[in-house]
Amino acid sequence: MIQIRVLQVEDAQEFRSLRLESFREAPLGFSESYEDEKERPLSDFQQEVTPIGNPPEYYVLGAFNPTEELIGFVKFKRDKRSKARHKSMIHAMYTKAAERNKGIGKLLMKEVIQRAQAMEGMEQIHLWVLHTDRTAAGFYQRLGFISQGPFVKKDLKVGEVYIDAEYMVLYM
Numbered sequence: 001m002i003q004i005r006v007l008q009v010e011d012a013q014e015f016r017s018l019r020l021e022s023f024r025e026a027p028l029g030f031s032e033s034y035e036d037e038k039e040r041p042l043s044d045f046q047q048e049v050t051p052i053g054n055p056p057e058y059y060v061l062g063a064f065n066p067t068e069e070l071i072g073f074v075k076f077k078r079d080k081r082s083k084a085r086h087k088s089m090i091h092a093m094y095t096k097a098a099e100r101n102k103g104i105g106k107l108l109m110k111e112v113i114q115r116a117q118a119m120e121g122m123e124q125i126h127l128w129v130l131h132t133d134r135t136a137a138g139f140y141q142r143l144g145f146i147s148q149g150p151f152v153k154k155d156l157k158v159g160e161v162y163i164d165a166e167y168m169v170l171y172m
Contacts, residue, residue, distance in 0.1 A: 002104060004111050007060045007073070012046040014070045015060065019045070022094040028132040028163055030092060031156055053078075057088075057119070061111055063095070063104045071099045074108040078119065088116055090127040093136075109143050117172055124169050130156065131164040145170045 007015055023034035052058040057080075063072035072095035078088040090112065095105045116122045129137045131151065148167040155165035 001066060002071075002107060003064045003068075004061055004107055005064070006051050006056060007049040007062045007070075009046045009050055011062060011070065012042060012049050015049050015062070015073065016040075016042060016045040018070050018073060018094065018096070019092075021096070022092075025097055026094070028158055028161065029094075029130060029136070031128075031130070033158075048075075055115075055119070061108055063108055065099070071096045072104045072108055074105075074112055076112050076116070076125075078116075078122065086121055086123040088119075088122060088125050090125060105139065106143070109140075113143070113170065113172070122172065124171055126167065126169050129166050129168055131166060137166060137168070140168055140170075143170065 020034060020038055023030060023032060023037055027034065049060045051060075057078035058076065060073055060075045062070050065071050072093075074093040075091040076088060077091060079085060090109075093105065093108065095108075113125065116125055125145075126148070127140065127145065129140060131137065145168040148169045152165040152167070154162040156163040
């Protein structure tokens with residue numbers, strides 16, 4: 001059975017390993033790169049997985065398999081600005097390649113959505129999706145996200161390959 005929970009500072013090393021794996025395995029799927037991220041110290045990842053708020057308005061959810069191995073994550077952050085407290089953002093999501101098509105990403109996203117719906121005044125969850133040969137846009141659409149406008153053409157450049165991006169939103 002898959003366990004979903006908020007990551008804590010004790011999970012930083014395992015999160016760092018999975019995050020670096022995500023960049024190696026899907027280099028066109030993230031705006032960050034393995035080359036940049038591998039140089040970050042563990043303390044950066046400890047800070048990254050430390051939840052903020054009570055209940056947390058910034059957190060990283062992790063999906064753990066029955067042997068308690070971290071196999072997926074999603075990062076959530078509520079906007080701090082007073083004029084934008086009704087919005088939040090998904091900053092990254094990843095499931096290990098060997099664990100895909102088992103509903104783990106869906107479990108992570110449904111948990112994020114459920115937590116966001118419980119937040120007073122929360123109305124929207126936003127995210128950027130990069131359009132590669134293996135785009136996640138369809139996955140997010142099936143969860144209720146809609147396009148927020150036209151594609152951002154050539155948003156990123158990896159070597160000589162340009163990647164378009166799309167801004168999506170879920171209105172709750």
